[in-house]
Amino acid sequence: MTSRPRLRFAPSPTGPLHLGGARTALYNWAAARALGGDFLLRIEDTDRARSTDESLRIILEGLRWLGIHWDEGPDVGGDRGPYLQTERLDIYARYAERLIAEGFAYECFATPEEVDEGRQRLQAEGKRPMYDRRHRDLSDDERAALRAERGPGSLRFRMPLDQEWTLPDLCKGDVRVNLAELDDWVMVRPDGMPTYNFACVVDDLEMGITHVVRGEEHLMNGFKQAVMFDALGATAPLYAHIPLILGKGGKKLSKREADVNILDYRAKGYLPDAVFNYITLLGWSYSGDQDVFTRDEMLAKFRIDDIGKSGSKFDEEKLRWMNGDYVRRLDRAAFVDAGRPYVGDALPAAAFDEQPGFVANVFACYQERVELLSELAERVGWVLGEGVELDEAAQKNLAKHEDAKAWLAGYADVLEASGLPASYPADRAAADAAFALPSAADRPGPDAPPCDGPAQLEASARAFCDERGIKFGHFVHPVRAALTGTNKGPGLFDCVFLLGKERAVARLRAQA
RNA sequence: GUCCCGUUCGUCUAGCCCGGCCUAGGACACCAGGUUUUCAUCCUGGUAACAGGGGUUCGAAUCCCCUACGGGAUACCA
Numbered sequence: 189m190t191s192r193p194r195l196r197f198a199p200s201p202t203g204p205l206h207l208g209g210a211r212t213a214l215y216n217w218a219a220a221r222a223l224g225g226d227f228l229l230r231i232e233d234t235d236r237a238r239s240t241d242e243s244l245r246i247i248l249e250g251l252r253w254l255g256i257h258w259d260e261g262p263d264v265g266g267d268r269g270p271y272l273q274t275e276r277l278d279i280y281a282r283y284a285e286r287l288i289a290e291g292f293a294y295e296c297f298a299t300p301e302e303v304d305e306g307r308q309r310l311q312a313e314g315k316r317p318m319y320d321r322r323h324r325d326l327s328d329d330e331r332a333a334l335r336a337e338r339g340p341g342s343l344r345f346r347m348p349l350d351q352e353w354t355l356p357d358l359c360k361g362d363v364r365v366n367l368a369e370l371d372d373w374v375m376v377r378p379d380g381m382p383t384y385n386f387a388c389v390v391d392d393l394e395m396g397i398t399h400v401v402r403g404e405e406h407l408m409n410g411f412k413q414a415v416m417f418d419a420l421g422a423t424a425p426l427y428a429h430i431p432l433i434l435g436k437g438g439k440k441l442s443k444r445e446a447d448v449n450i451l452d453y454r455a456k457g458y459l460p461d462a463v464f465n466y467i468t469l470l471g472w473s474y475s476g477d478q479d480v481f482t483r484d485e486m487l488a489k490f491r492i493d494d495i496g497k498s499g500s501k502f503d504e505e506k507l508r509w510m511n512g513d514y515v516r517r518l519d520r521a522a523f524v525d526a527g528r529p530y531v532g533d534a535l536p537a538a539a540f541d542e543q544p545g546f547v548a549n550v551f552a553c554y555q556e557r558v559e560l561l562s563e564l565a566e567r568v569g570w571v572l573g574e575g576v577e578l579d580e581a582a583q584k585n586l587a588k589h590e591d592a593k594a595w596l597a598g599y600a601d602v603l604e605a606s607g608l609p610a611s612y613p614a615d616r617a618a619a620d621a622a623f624a625l626p627s628a629a630d631r632p633g634p635d636a637p638p639c640d641g642p643a644q645l646e647a648s649a650r651a652f653c654d655e656r657g658i659k660f661g662h663f664v665h666p667v668r669a670a671l672t673g674t675n676k677g678p679g680l681f682d683c684v685f686l687l688g689k690e691r692a693v694a695r696l697r698a699q700a
Numbered sequence: 701g702u703c704c705c706g707u708u709c710g711u712c713u714a715g716c717c718c719g720g721c722c723u724a725g726g727a728c729a730c731c732a733g734g735u736u737u738u739c740a741u742c743c744u745g746g747u748a749a750c751a752g753g754g755g756u757u758c759g760a761a762u763c764c765c766c767u768a769c770g771g772g773a774u775a776c777c778a
Contacts, residue, residue, distance in 0.1 A: 434770095479712080
């Protein structure tokens, strides 16, 4: 048992990668990395009717977005491929033959109706409804006759009858079941296509899988698979059947409560690291008092058997908070890069390339004000454009003091005479380089400023107020309203600075 | 119905394996203050939980049993 740890994520491409699948992949990946082993991706596409290339594409993209990388898989290859089950049919056929020859599998010719009828009879007797094993002990002659009459049957696994089996589960502990409770399950369909349990065992064996983390809906499959490993004279991997992710009501996640596709979170403005961190926490904890951690920190502590035993509910509010936290920690350049795809028309693409300093200053003012990157688009819009429309709160602030309009007119004159930098798209490179927003009182300005910065602007505004006997606290609100159209946002003089002289003066006069 | 798993603040959880350090800790949310020209950030404080019942023990969130509730499985789906 000194074999190298090998784990896998084995999605079936019948839909997008959802939250639960992403978490399963994440735990397998983390365990592989923490154990210093390999992580591979295998595609379980034996359900041909429901598998699509599009789903496969989306799943891979979702995993990549989360930063989960695999060492072997359908796209990157590897020594134990192919990694698509439909390309491994000959391997399954070989195993099927062997299992038949050794008496572990038998052909069953029962029609679906017959199987169902047997199930109902069992249920009526108060027993577990399952295949009634009617063709389990047919003689060779009987089998030949049925095959001649009905064509090829399905291949079933001959489960040991009336035998207790203990499955050591890394998450749940030892689970004990009488194998008589389990079906003689179908391994191969009449058309030759293997079913999940069979292909899974063959692949886990052939690919040298040592640990399997998967949803607890597979717990009973764990028994079926372990028994087959035993029949093959092999040791089953260590299983960890982890609880499902639930919705608010404790039921399965509904589409209302969570997005079905992990990539929808990207579209909504979440950072992959935040989503990664959050879903890791759904069933595992880093420590008693820290829930934000890096991947390296996680890998240093991650252990499969520390995954919780009870189901957890998805709470997007906490995810949002965590995303805000990650956004705030980004350095300025990373924040601009991350946010760029989300600003839409609020800032022209040219601005990013031609006046990165200006864009960085605009972004910087919002870094601690957004939780989702997608909020950027509407928040930042006021910085450019000919004018702004005042929202309700802004209109109120403007109307609060009867002298407000006079203040705006007067202040417009002050700004016009000031050393305020020009409005974008004029070249503001020197100004934006000199003053890194958001401005802070405890940060001194440059020694030889090329223009007025927020601090000078504030000083001149205060002087203007003193001169006219205006309370500064009263002055600030109508000015903000006229300039930005809202009553919230970055520091007022950061706003003035970003707006630049022409735009600031024009907006003040428009409301005066 | 049958089999299996689970149950600590509203939510995610720490503690449980190896009983006493638990007057049960942290985080989100919420409430109240503070900082601030607004908003946000940030800081301080607060509300709030061991599902219920029996044991075992000097002592139980921690061990055992029962009940209730929740979830999963019961497919030629994975």
